[in-house]
Amino acid sequence: MAEMRWDSLAEQALVGEQLSLEQALEVLAAPDEELIDLLAAAFRVRRHHFGKRVRLNFLVNAKSGHCGEDCGYCSQSRVSTAEIPRHQLLAKDELVEAAERALELKASTCCIVTSARKPSARELHGVAEAAEEIKQRHPELKLCACLGEIDAEQARSLRESGIDRYNHNLNTAASHYPEVCTTHTHADRARTVETVAKAGLSPCSGLIVGLGETREQLVEACFALRDSGTDSIPVNFLLPIEGTPLGSHDPGLDPRYCLKALCMFRLACPEREIRLAAGREVHLGSLQPLALYPANSIFVSDYLTEPGQAPEDDYRMIEELGFEIEPAGS
Numbered sequence: 003m004a005e006m007r008w009d010s011l012a013e014q015a016l017v018g019e020q021l022s023l024e025q026a027l028e029v030l031a032a033p034d035e036e037l038i039d040l041l042a043a044a045f046r047v048r049r050h051h052f053g054k055r056v057r058l059n060f061l062v063n064a065k066s067g068h069c070g071e072d073c074g075y076c077s078q079s080r081v082s083t084a085e086i087p088r089h090q091l092l093a094k095d096e097l098v099e100a101a102e103r104a105l106e107l108k109a110s111t112c113c114i115v116t117s118a119r120k121p122s123a124r125e126l127h128g129v130a131e132a133a134e135e136i137k138q139r140h141p142e143l144k145l146c147a148c149l150g151e152i153d154a155e156q157a158r159s160l161r162e163s164g165i166d167r168y169n170h171n172l173n174t175a176a177s178h179y180p181e182v183c184t185t186h187t188h189a190d191r192a193r194t195v196e197t198v199a200k201a202g203l204s205p206c207s208g209l210i211v212g213l214g215e216t217r218e219q220l221v222e223a224c225f226a227l228r229d230s231g232t233d234s235i236p237v238n239f240l241l242p243i244e245g246t247p248l249g250s251h252d253p254g255l256d257p258r259y260c261l262k263a264l265c266m267f268r269l270a271c272p273e274r275e276i277r278l279a280a281g282r283e284v285h286l287g288s289l290q291p292l293a294l295y296p297a298n299s300i301f302v303s304d305y306l307t308e309p310g311q312a313p314e315d316d317y318r319m320i321e322e323l324g325f326e327i328e329p330a331g332s
């Protein structure tokens with residue numbers, strides 16, 4: 003019985019037993035006719051840990067373009083010719099304003115993102131100063147910084163300024179990483195995730211599905227994220243951007259596979275925040291609302307250089323599902 007087969011994985015997740023490699027592959031290969039049973043199993047686990055709440059996150063493109071790295075999917079890399087906004091770090095007032103916009107949009111977390119492999123001393127200081135000001139005015143708003151590779155000292159200074167969380171995506175499996183980027187390694191990225199966790203920041207690290215990885219490599223990436231102890235896992239689905247090396251790459255995704263991938267993440271990482279991230283509108287299409295059965299978090303409004311759906315559509319989707327937005331500070 004399909005229903006019992008997937009429900010036993012929910013049972014296993016709820017008693018703290020890890021999803022095995024074989025089970026994860028079975029989830030990814032689930033027959034489409036069993037998708038509803040699989041979603042029900044993933045939702046059982048999501049409901050146990052997060053109820054019907056949906057966490058909203060707001061992205062601030064605090065410094066855009068000018069990156070010296072060559073990540074194949076990224077419009078801000080040195081090899082990209084995509085037309086994107088390019089600007090140096092926003093001023094403190096602009097970052098404070100952006101945080102206020104996050105609250106207006108009902109987000110409980112504001113993610114301050116800069117492009118580059120590592121932040122300069124000036125950028126780190128600028129973000130820390132803005133974080134202090136934002137926290138003074140809006141202590142209920144959670145702040146996440148995504149500034150590239152940082153060391154222990156930098157992580158400590160961000161934590162002291164009021165930054166709660168640090169995002170640094172592993173992006174794909176270690177075995178697939180050289181196909182996606184040659185200027186730094188998967189191990190470089192994993193080191194930063196470890197460093198921020200040790201410094202007492204909440205680690206956030208996710209990936210992009212559809213980079214040409216095999217199913218085995220998607221499981222490898224999922225398990226690496228699980229084992230890294232990350233609290234929050236943004237799951238992006240590749241949006242090929244014209245002018246990037248992956249601009250004409252076919253991510254080979256369909257909405258049902260995207261849902262199965264999200265279910266695998268929920269069953270493998272039961273108590274972590276699983277965030278439905280970029281590409282959800284394009285790749286999930288009309289099945290998008292179903293993704294909130296495994297996932298408990300989304301980005302509201304636009305992505306860094308790509309538009310997202312209107313916030314009102316997200317609010318309506320959440321309401322129509324009978325779910326609720328998690329208030330800031332809860």
Ligand code: SF4
Pocket residue numbers: 069070071072073076077078079080116117118119
């Ligand atoms: S390091 Fe970040 S900003 Fe730079 S190319 Fe890679 S993903 Fe883009």
